[in-house]
Amino acid sequence: xxxxxxxxxxxxxATTLALAAGSARAQEGSDLARVxxxxxxxxxxxxxxxxxxxxxxxxxxxxxxCVRGVGVLGGLTGLTAGVYLGDLDEDAxxxxxxxxxxxxxxxxxxxxxxxxxxxRYNWADVAATGLVGAAIGSSAKGAAIGLAAGTxxxxxxxxxxPSFDMPNAVGVAVMGMALGGxxxxxxxxxxxxxxxxxxxxxVVSYRIAL
Amino acid sequence: MNxxxxxLVGFVVTLGSACAMKHEQVPLPEGRxxxxxxxxxxxxxxxxxxxxxxxxxxxxxxxxxxxxxxxAVVDSLPTGRSRGWQAGDSLAVVTWNLHGGAGDLLxxxxxxxxxxxxxxxxxxxxxxxNFVLLIQEAFxxxxxxxxxxxxxxxxxxxxxxxxxxxxxxxxxxxxxxxxSLFYVPSMRNGREEYEGGREDRGNAILSTLTLSDFIAIxxxxxxxxxxxxxATVHNSRRDSLRVVSLHxxxxxxxxxxxxxxxxxxxxxxxxxEDALLEIELARAxxxxxxxxxxxYPYCSNEVTPRFNASTMxxxxxxxxxxxxxxxxxxxxxxxxxxPHDGLATRGAYPTDFLFxxxxxxGEVSLVPDSYRLVEGSYHSDxxxxxxxxx
Numbered sequence: 161x162x163x164x165x166x167x168x169x170x171x172x173x174a175t176t177l178a179l180a181a182g183s184a185r186a187q188e189g190s191d192l193a194r195v196x197x198x199x200x201x202x203x204x205x206x207x208x209x210x211x212x213x214x215x216x217x218x219x220x221x222x223x224x225x226c227v228r229g230v231g232v233l234g235g236l237t238g239l240t241a242g243v244y245l246g247d248l249d250e251d252a253x254x255x256x257x258x259x260x261x262x263x264x265x266x267x268x269x270x271x272x273x274x275x276x277x278x279x280r281y282n283w284a285d286v287a288a289t290g291l292v293g294a295a296i297g298s299s300a301k302g303a304a305i306g307l308a309a310g311t312x313x314x315x316x317x318x319x320x321x322p323s324f325d326m327p328n329a330v331g332v333a334v335m336g337m338a339l340g341g342x343x344x345x346x347x348x349x350x351x352x353x354x355x356x357x358x359x360x361x362x363v364v365s366y367r368i369a370l
Numbered sequence: 371m372n373x374x375x376x377x378l379v380g381f382v383v384t385l386g387s388a389c390a391m392k393h394e395q396v397p398l399p400e401g402r403x404x405x406x407x408x409x410x411x412x413x414x415x416x417x418x419x420x421x422x423x424x425x426x427x428x429x430x431x432x433x434x435x436x437x438x439x440x441x442a443v444v445d446s447l448p449t450g451r452s453r454g455w456q457a458g459d460s461l462a463v464v465t466w467n468l469h470g471g472a473g474d475l476l477x478x479x480x481x482x483x484x485x486x487x488x489x490x491x492x493x494x495x496x497x498x499x500n501f502v503l504l505i506q507e508a509f510x511x512x513x514x515x516x517x518x519x520x521x522x523x524x525x526x527x528x529x530x531x532x533x534x535x536x537x538x539x540x541x542x543x544x545x546x547x548x549x550s551l552f553y554v555p556s557m558r559n560g561r562e563e564y565e566g567g568r569e570d571r572g573n574a575i576l577s578t579l580t581l582s583d584f585i586a587i588x589x590x591x592x593x594x595x596x597x598x599x600x601a602t603v604h605n606s607r608r609d610s611l612r613v614v615s616l617h618x619x620x621x622x623x624x625x626x627x628x629x630x631x632x633x634x635x636x637x638x639x640x641x642x643e644d645a646l647l648e649i650e651l652a653r654a655x656x657x658x659x660x661x662x663x664x665x666y667p668y669c670s671n672e673v674t675p676r677f678n679a680s681t682m683x684x685x686x687x688x689x690x691x692x693x694x695x696x697x698x699x700x701x702x703x704x705x706x707x708x709p710h711d712g713l714a715t716r717g718a719y720p721t722d723f724l725f726x727x728x729x730x731x732g733e734v735s736l737v738p739d740s741y742r743l744v745e746g747s748y749h750s751d752x753x754x755x756x757x758x759x760x
């Protein structure tokens with residue numbers, strides 16, 4: 161009956177290795193940049209999808225199954241966007257890893273504080289807080305915008321609808337952060353694509369001038 | 371998409387599907403000895419049936435916690451001479467989280483149920499009705515609670531606000547009020563001695579009626595050991611009413627929460643439903659627990675099986691919303707449950723519920739509009755809920 165635990169441990173290890181390998185190799189070439197971008201996008205999207213869906217899904221009949229579904233969807237979105245981004249803009253992937261590193265540090269520090277004030281908050285939870293921080297940090301700008309928008313919407317619903325209680329408002333805010341973070345992967349890959357497209361006419365006109 | 375990306379897609383899908391943790395329950399034919407089988411205080415509770423999670427990881431963790439608590443208390447006969455649950459009589463069912471010694475259960479029974487538990491005059495026979503109390507976070511002080519070393523399996527004691535009046539443990543309340551008692555400890559109430567005795571805490575059932583068919587259901591391990599307790603009462607027509615007292619975990623660790631998709635209460639709630647299904651099938655002599663077997667021929671609709679005994683399940687679900695997954699599941703499995711009134715029982719949160727389903731035999735039914743919140747908290751951090759049956 162240890163099968164699921166083994167899979168989880170292997171998955172955690174594989175994610176960590178993929179992150180480390182991607183970070184080290186992102187600058188070496190486009191293939192490796194694609195792998196690095198895909199690994200970080202996968203990780204960030206999966207974690208943000210999971211975190212963002214925790215409260216909304218806890219009010220559905222599917223419950224945890226719903227959370228896992230959103231997590232997989234977020235991971236696949238991040239993976240696709242990350243691979244595309246790595247293909248087009250290696251520097252953007254490096255920036256994302258740098259953000260993940262900062263997020264890991266900030267998250268771990270927050271986890272240490274929580275360990276001191278929250279009962280039964282153990283070292284595994286500190287590590288988990290750091291890993292969530294890394295996922296947010298890799299798409300910090302989008303997550304921040306999403307959190308702000310989600311907070312505004314959540315509070316608005318809280319004041320407007322009596323049956324919409326404060327935990328629901330918090331859920332909307334966190335969901336906004338997750339959506340913003342996942343969207344930022346898509347936005348960055350689209351921006352990289354447009355940058356490449358807009359660069360081509362310049363090259364063409366240069367040749368004509370010659 | 372290159373090969374590495376395909377592998378990563380496979381990885382994330384596998385990760386998503388691998389984290390579903392089993393909730394199924396199985397009977398433990400040999401029972402469960404708490405504390406450890408070789409401890410001097412140990413006693414296998416042969417008078418009650420045990421159900422435990424099928425997953426070995428759960429059983430291992432539960433076993434560690436089990437070694438720190440004393441044995442269950444089974445006292446099936448009320449010492450007060452209740453006239454029994456006669457045809458047409460009402461039966462009150464209450465669920466209440468006592469928060470250890472904080473909740474004044476003696477005062478509650480006196481004020482809300484009209485039974486004065488004075489040492490010399492506990493007289494359930496004078497009551498015009500009977501009652502069943504489904505209690506959570508009851509504590510028991512006893513020499514049978516073993517001395518243990520410090521460790522993670524010994525939680526700190528509940529933080530109780532001081533109050534006036536005696537701090538009677540659950541066995542003392544049952545004795546003074548002349549009530550039958552079924553108590554199964556889930557965990558220690560701190561490692562140190564309290565007022566000269568070691569304590570454990572867990573769920574209990576108290577009643578003016580005779581209790582029978584004692585069952586302990588160990589829930590899948592999430593954060594702490596939880597044991598739901600079930601017993602049966604009968605009316606004069608021999609209709610059976612199974613009563614269940616349960617308490618779900620608040621939350622597991624952050625890592626577990628993320629890995630399992632916040633399935634803590636959902637998993638424990640489904641485990642109780644599964645155990646109750648197994649119990650009803652076993653009592654009905656049905657060996658096949660397939661869907662077809664359990665549904666035929668007593669399905670009230672396409673998904674809800676009908677069982678011989680009516681069941682009232684109540685407890686502290688630790689939910690922050692009435693729309694939570696576990697509550698949706700219970701409303702589905704207990705289709706005759708009274709509708710929620712939107713009121714909170716702990717702070718701003720609706721944590722405490724009573725659920726009901728009718729058996730296909732017998733005439734036990736809810737008294738319409740009798741489901742309500744008890745206004746006073748009697749020094750506990752939870753308010754009680756009460757409903758009437760007849």
